[in-house]
Amino acid sequence: MQTAVSIAKHLVPRTFVEGGDGAGSEVTTLKFPADFVWGTATASYQIEGxxxxxxxxxxIWDTFSRASCPDTGDVACDHFHRYQEDVKLMQSLGLKNYRFSISWPRIQPTGRGPANAEGVAFYHALIDCLLAHGITPLVTLYHWDLPQALETEHGxxxxxxxxxxxxEYARLCFAAFGDRVKTWLTFNEPWCTCVLGYxxxxxxxGATSADGAKVYLSGHHCLLAHAAAVDVYRREFQPAQRGAIGITLNANWNEPLAHSDVAIAAxxxxxxxxxxxxxxGWFAxxxxxxxxxxxxxxxxxPRLPSFTxxxxxxxxxxxxxxxxNHYSSDFVQDSGDGDFISHWGKPSKGGYFGDQHGTALTHPAWARTDMGWSVVPWGFEKLLLWCQRRYSPxxxxxxxxxxxxxxxxxxEAAIKDDFRVAFLNGYVAAMHQAMEQGADVRGYFAWSFLDNFEWSLGYSKRFGIVRVDYDTQERTPKASARWLSSVVASNAVQLARDARFMDAATMHAA
Incomplete structure (x- = not known):
C-alpha cells in the first residue's frame, strides 16, 4: 500500500499563498460581487453557557460532556449574559452578518410542548440587538444540542x-423570529450528528454502530426532519416572511491519488x-x-433506509x-478488500467507513492546523466546483x-495569529478562483467568531478570530479579526501576483 510518505517525493504542495501579505511582490486585489455576504459564525452550546x-x-451535550469530555459547556463563553458586549464587538469590527444557532432545549426544555417564554425572550433580545447594530442574523435551528428527553424517551x-x-420546534421558531430572521438553516453538519454521534x-x-445501520438510520431521520421543517416554512411562513431556508453540509475534498497504471488510477x-x-452526497x-x-x-x-x-x-x-462547511482535504486511494483508513485515522473493514472502500492519505509537507487537519486551499476550490457541477443550487x-x-x-500568541490569517486568505483566494470558473458562491462565514467549547475536546482548541480568556471572559480581537474586518470593508482579498497553489494536475505517482 502506498503511504503519504512514499508519495512525498513526487508532489510539490503549496498550501499558502506565496509572499504572505504581499511584501516584496506585486499584489493583486481579488474583488467579490457587490452583494457578496461576509460574516462569522458560532453555535449555541459552544458559546452560550x-x-x-x-x-x-x-x-445531550450536557449529559455527554459530563460523562466523556474534559470540560463542559456549562459556562462556555457566557454569551447568554454577554451577548450585548459580543454584538458591539462585531459592530466595532465592521461585521455585517452573523450566523448563530438556537438551542432547542432553551425553546422546548423537553423537546416537545409549548415554547419556553424565557428562552424565546433571549433570542428576541439577541436578534433585536444584532439588527440595532446593523448586523443581519442567519439562524441555524439544529447545531447538535438535542433535548436530552428526546434521546432518553425515543432514542x-x-x-x-x-x-x-x-x-414542531421549527414552527415555533419561525413564528417567533421569522419576522426578522430572513435566512434559516435546518441542520448544521448532519454528518457529524450521525457518524460521530451514532x-x-x-x-x-455517544452511541456506536459496527455495521453502520445506526449511522444511516439517524441520517434518514435528519433528512425527513429537514424536509418537514422546510415544508412547514414554505407553506405557513415563507409567503408572508419572504425568507430563505436551506441546510448546511460538511465535506473534505477527496483528491484521487495518481498512478501510472490506468486501471489503478481509475x-x-x-x-x-x-x-x-x-x-x-448522502444528504445532498x-x-x-x-x-x-x-x-x-x-x-x-437494507442498512440504508428507503424513502417513500x-x-x-x-x-x-x-x-x-x-x-x-469545509476545513481540509486528503488524497484517496482505493483500499480494495483491505482496511479503510479515514482522515480520522479509523480503520474499518465494514460499517459506514468500510462501505466506502477507500483510504485517505495526507502529505507530510502540508501545513497542519492544531486539529491535525491539512491546509490545502486548492481542495476547497475543487470541492466548490464539484458541488456546482453536481447540484447547481x-x-x-x-x-x-x-x-x-x-x-x-x-x-500574545493569540493576538498575532498569522497562521490563521494565512489560512483564511489562502482559502478565500481559492474560493475566488472557483467563482471565476463558475461556482455560484454567494457568501462566506469564517469559523468562529469566538474561541469556544470544541465539543469532545473541551477548551483545548481555539478556532476564534476573537480570543476568549475562559477565567475572566475577556474578549480580545486577533489579527484574523482585523483581517476579516478589512475584507468586509473592501469586499476583496489581497493576493501576491506570483502566488499560486499546487495544481493537482501536476501530481505524479510512484
Whole structure:
C-alpha cells in the first residue's frame, strides 16, 4: 500500500499563498460581487453557557460532556449574559452578518410542548440587538444540542418520533423570529450528528454502530426532519416572511491519488468519488436529486433506509441554497478488500467507513492546523466546483464555516495569529478562483467568531478570530479579526501576483 510518505517525493504542495501579505511582490486585489455576504459564525452550546438558566432543559451535550469530555459547556463563553458586549464587538469590527444557532432545549426544555417564554425572550433580545447594530442574523435551528428527553424517551435521531418533534420546534421558531430572521438553516453538519454521534461514539449521545445501520438510520431521520421543517416554512411562513431556508453540509475534498497504471488510477478516482458521496452526497443527493446516491444504495443494501415516493417529493428541492462547511482535504486511494483508513485515522473493514472502500492519505509537507487537519486551499476550490457541477443550487452556495484551530498558549500568541490569517486568505483566494470558473458562491462565514467549547475536546482548541480568556471572559480581537474586518470593508482579498497553489494536475505517482 502506498503511504503519504512514499508519495512525498513526487508532489510539490503549496498550501499558502506565496509572499504572505504581499511584501516584496506585486499584489493583486481579488474583488467579490457587490452583494457578496461576509460574516462569522458560532453555535449555541459552544458559546452560550447558562445551562440551567432561563428555563433551559438538558441537552445531550450536557449529559455527554459530563460523562466523556474534559470540560463542559456549562459556562462556555457566557454569551447568554454577554451577548450585548459580543454584538458591539462585531459592530466595532465592521461585521455585517452573523450566523448563530438556537438551542432547542432553551425553546422546548423537553423537546416537545409549548415554547419556553424565557428562552424565546433571549433570542428576541439577541436578534433585536444584532439588527440595532446593523448586523443581519442567519439562524441555524439544529447545531447538535438535542433535548436530552428526546434521546432518553425515543432514542434521539434513531427514533422516528424526532421528526414531528423537530417540525414542531421549527414552527415555533419561525413564528417567533421569522419576522426578522430572513435566512434559516435546518441542520448544521448532519454528518457529524450521525457518524460521530451514532457511529464512532465520539460525540453526543455517544452511541456506536459496527455495521453502520445506526449511522444511516439517524441520517434518514435528519433528512425527513429537514424536509418537514422546510415544508412547514414554505407553506405557513415563507409567503408572508419572504425568507430563505436551506441546510448546511460538511465535506473534505477527496483528491484521487495518481498512478501510472490506468486501471489503478481509475480505481483511486472511483474511491475518491465514493468518499465525497458518503460525506456530502448522502444528504445532498436526496435534497437535490430526490434519493440517495445509487452507489450508496448498492453497497449498503437494507442498512440504508428507503424513502417513500411521497418523502422523495418532499425532499427534492427542499433547500433554497447549499450551505457548505469545509476545513481540509486528503488524497484517496482505493483500499480494495483491505482496511479503510479515514482522515480520522479509523480503520474499518465494514460499517459506514468500510462501505466506502477507500483510504485517505495526507502529505507530510502540508501545513497542519492544531486539529491535525491539512491546509490545502486548492481542495476547497475543487470541492466548490464539484458541488456546482453536481447540484447547481438555484440559490447559490454559501460557505457557512471555514477556519482553523491554532495553538495559542498565551494572549500574545493569540493576538498575532498569522497562521490563521494565512489560512483564511489562502482559502478565500481559492474560493475566488472557483467563482471565476463558475461556482455560484454567494457568501462566506469564517469559523468562529469566538474561541469556544470544541465539543469532545473541551477548551483545548481555539478556532476564534476573537480570543476568549475562559477565567475572566475577556474578549480580545486577533489579527484574523482585523483581517476579516478589512475584507468586509473592501469586499476583496489581497493576493501576491506570483502566488499560486499546487495544481493537482501536476501530481505524479510512484
Amino acid at each position: 447558562a445551562w440551567d438558566e432561563g428555563g433551559r432543559g438538558l441537552s 434521539g435521531w434513531l427514533g422516528r418520533e424526532v421528526v414531528p418533534a423537530f417540525e 457511529g464512532t461514539g465520539e460525540h453526543a449521545p 480505481n483511486h478516482r472511483d474511491a475518491a468519488e465514493r468518499m465525497t458521496l458518503w460525506a456530502l 443527493d436526496p435534497i437535490w436529486k430526490g434519493d440517495y446516491p445509487e452507489e450508496m444504495r448498492a453497497r449498503c443494501g 415516493e411521497e418523502e422523495k417529493v418532499l425532499l427534492k428541492g427542499s433547500s433554497d441554497f447549499l450551505g457548505l 438555484a440559490g447559490g452556495i454559501y460557505v457557512t464555516e471555514n477556519g482553523c484551530a491554532v495553538a495559542e498558549p498565551t494572549k
